[in-house]
Amino acid sequence: MLQPIPGTAWLMALQPRPSPPPRRRVARPSTSELERPHVALIRVCLEVACCMRPLEHLDARRFAGPVRRHAQAFRRRRVLAGPVRIRSAYAQQVAEIPPDEEEDAAPTCDYEVFGTALCAGQTFAFTGRLRGGRLYRLLALQILPRA
Numbered sequence: 001m002l003q004p005i006p007g008t009a010w011l012m013a014l015q016p017r018p019s020p021p022p023r024r025r026v027a028r029p030s031t032s033e034l035e036r037p038h039v040a041l042i043r044v045c046l047e048v049a050c051c052m053r054p055l056e057h058l059d060a061r062r063f064a065g066p067v068r069r070h071a072q073a074f075r076r077r078r079v080l081a082g083p084v085r086i087r088s089a090y091a092q093q094v095a096e097i098p099p100d101e102e103e104d105a106a107p108t109c110d111y112e113v114f115g116t117a118l119c120a121g122q123t124f125a126f127t128g129r130l131r132g133g134r135l136y137r138l139l140a141l142q143i144l145p146r147a
Contacts, residue, residue, distance in 0.1 A: 038113055038130050039089045041138045046126065049074040049143055050119045051081045064139045067128070071141070079145050082120035089115035091130065108132060110139075 005011045041062060047053045049071040058068045095110040114127040128141035 036089075036091070037136050038091050038111065038132070038138075039086060041130070041136055042089060042113060042115075042126065042128070042141070043084065043086055045071055045138060045141055046084045046086070046117055046119070046143070049080075050084050051075055051078070052083060062135070062137055064137065067138050067141045070143070074143055080119040080122060080124065085118045087116045087118055087123065089113065094129075097131075 003013055003015055005013055044053065044057055045063065045067060048055060048058055055068070055072060055075070058071060060068075091111040091113045093109050094112050097108045097110065109132050111130045111132060112127070113130050114125070116123055116125050118124075122145065125144040126141060127144070129139045131137045131139055
């Protein structure tokens, strides 16, 4: 930016523009954040869907029927096959379920889970519903590959 020098009509000084404020870095989930229990369930399901694990790893105690059927259908279509790396995973509590009248019953919560993963060089999204208490159970999972 040129500004006139006081006392002269024809001389001007070049003054640099002020430097922009430093950019803020976007917080990425750390490795420890990706090692939460719900991420482990999602990883198992995605690895089964991407043909890295056998279907028997989706046991009925931890994975609901619709999750097992969706993983089996995704596997059968062979949309993606290869190692899976979860890039981001988030969980948001959507409902709290009061404990039963049993003694020593822990309260359970329903969570909405979503994120992205990488398989065979392609990034895809996933979303689902998880019920957590003492034992986490994946109630629904949808794998959304790029069209």
